Amino acid sequence: MPRLIIRNLLKRFDGPPAVDDVSISIPDGAFLALLGPSGCGKTTLLRMIAGLEQPDSGQILFDDETVAGPDAFVPPEKRRLGMVFQSYALWPNMTVKGNIEFGLKIAGLTTQQRLARIAEVLDVVGLKGLEARRPHELSGGQRQRVALARSLAMRPRLILLDEPLANLDAHLREAMLTEFRRIHSLTGATFVFVTHDQDEAMAVATHVAVMNRGRLEQIGAPEDLYTRPATEMVARFIGRGRTLPVDVLASDAGNLTIRLGETLLHMPGDAPVGAGWLCFHASDIATVSHGGHLKAELVNQIFQNGAWMSQFTPLGIDADTISLPLRERLSRGNPVEIVFSGGWVIARAAANAAPARHKQPVPEPA
Numbered sequence: 001m002p003r004l005i006i007r008n009l010l011k012r013f014d015g016p017p018a019v020d021d022v023s024i025s026i027p028d029g030a031f032l033a034l035l036g037p038s039g040c041g042k043t044t045l046l047r048m049i050a051g052l053e054q055p056d057s058g059q060i061l062f063d064d065e066t067v068a069g070p071d072a073f074v075p076p077e078k079r080r081l082g083m084v085f086q087s088y089a090l091w092p093n094m095t096v097k098g099n100i101e102f103g104l105k106i107a108g109l110t111t112q113q114r115l116a117r118i119a120e121v122l123d124v125v126g127l128k129g130l131e132a133r134r135p136h137e138l139s140g141g142q143r144q145r146v147a148l149a150r151s152l153a154m155r156p157r158l159i160l161l162d163e164p165l166a167n168l169d170a171h172l173r174e175a176m177l178t179e180f181r182r183i184h185s186l187t188g189a190t191f192v193f194v195t196h197d198q199d200e201a202m203a204v205a206t207h208v209a210v211m212n213r214g215r216l217e218q219i220g221a222p223e224d225l226y227t228r229p230a231t232e233m234v235a236r237f238i239g240r241g242r243t244l245p246v247d248v249l250a251s252d253a254g255n256l257t258i259r260l261g262e263t264l265l266h267m268p269g270d271a272p273v274g275a276g277w278l279c280f281h282a283s284d285i286a287t288v289s290h291g292g293h294l295k296a297e298l299v300n301q302i303f304q305n306g307a308w309m310s311q312f313t314p315l316g317i318d319a320d321t322i323s324l325p326l327r328e329r330l331s332r333g334n335p336v337e338i339v340f341s342g343g344w345v346i347a348r349a350a351a352n353a354a355p356a357r358h359k360q361p362v363p364e365p366a
């Protein structure tokens with residue numbers, strides 16, 4: 001049984017919907033990242049899961065219980081959720097132990113049960129021995145761990161994390177990502193994590209849901225989004241991907257024959273015969289002096305991270321520039337040829353048509 005089912009969820013404030021017909025289903029123990037550019041609706045979706053916002057239509061189910069739907073609305077405090085925000089929201093005058101114990105007391109646990117839970121979660125988050133400290137005596141990363149411990153102690157059905165690392169510096173963020181992954185696999189809890197940082201999402205999540213303008217573009221494992229994007233937005237957004245327009249000449253069980261400019265290529269993909277996008281990353285291409293698949297002209301080179309990041313304008317097709325790191329410096333205007341060692345082809349909708357969307361099948365209620 002999926003732990004969380006979101007079915008055709010819609011929320012409008014004023015203007016276009018903030019969350020537009022989103023359906024997602026994740027199993028117990030998943031780590032779901034809601035990823036997308038600013039304003040794409042991920043916080044609104046998280047707030048609806050939390051019960052802090054009521055959907056206009058659609059349904060949310062935890063296990064088999066409807067917590068939001070046409071005839072049901074379970075308030076946040078009755079949803080058995082844990083929430084971890086970037087601001088930690090710890091009680092400043094309480095110790096670490098007091099912060100964790102507070103909710104357990106309200107839930108009616110005995111002293112013995114409370115002490116056992118506190119010891120258990122402090123062990124999980126690696127804060128044993130710091131029970132008596134107050135929040136101002138802790139680092140940002142330690143405070144975030146107390147917030148997580150406080151959530152875990154309540155054994156919630158879902159733990160919601162809203163950009164929990166946004167206030168931490170880059171070094172600490174990386175360390176906390178590793179911590180989140182460790183704590184997630186140790187506890188088997190189900191996490192829903194909001195971020196606009198794809199490196200964060202790709203590093204920790206089992207499922208990444210990419211949102212754009214309120215819509216779900218694609219949900220999948222990080223490597224699926226990277227190697228088999230379902231839409232042009234996902235192809236460009238994940239891993240600084242690139243797309244080039246191609247014609248799909250034949251499509252046979254995922255093996256495609258495409259025309260790129262004047263060249264015929266065989267590529268894997270998911271597209272019918274017609275207009276397509278060839279989606280690729282810098283690691284899929286290299287330059288050769290002749291015998292390549294696409295002629296291009298060097299327009300710019302800058303030295304970055306120990307390599308010459310080189311921008312090429314493809315010749316003979318109407319496309320954006322392509323950049324890739326090269327070992328050597330080339331003279332500007334130098335004609336080169338690009339050779340493709342990998343890529344993935346998807347359908348290209350007409351400019352005025354609605355974009356193709358990847359639909360995740362969502363189970364019907366029993």
Ligand SMILES: Nc1ncnc2c1ncn2[C@@H]1O[C@H](COP(=O)(O)OP(=O)(O)OP(=O)(O)O)[C@@H](O)[C@H]1O
Pocket residue numbers: 013014018036037038039040041042043044045196
């Ligand atoms: N309470 C509100 N009233 C009116 N509009 C809102 C409200 N909350 C969100 N919106 C709008 O809904 C859209 C989605 O906002 P949301 O905060 O969900 O996006 P987001 O992806 O979380 O963005 P960010 O990464 O910047 O936090 C935006 O256009 C936003 O202005």
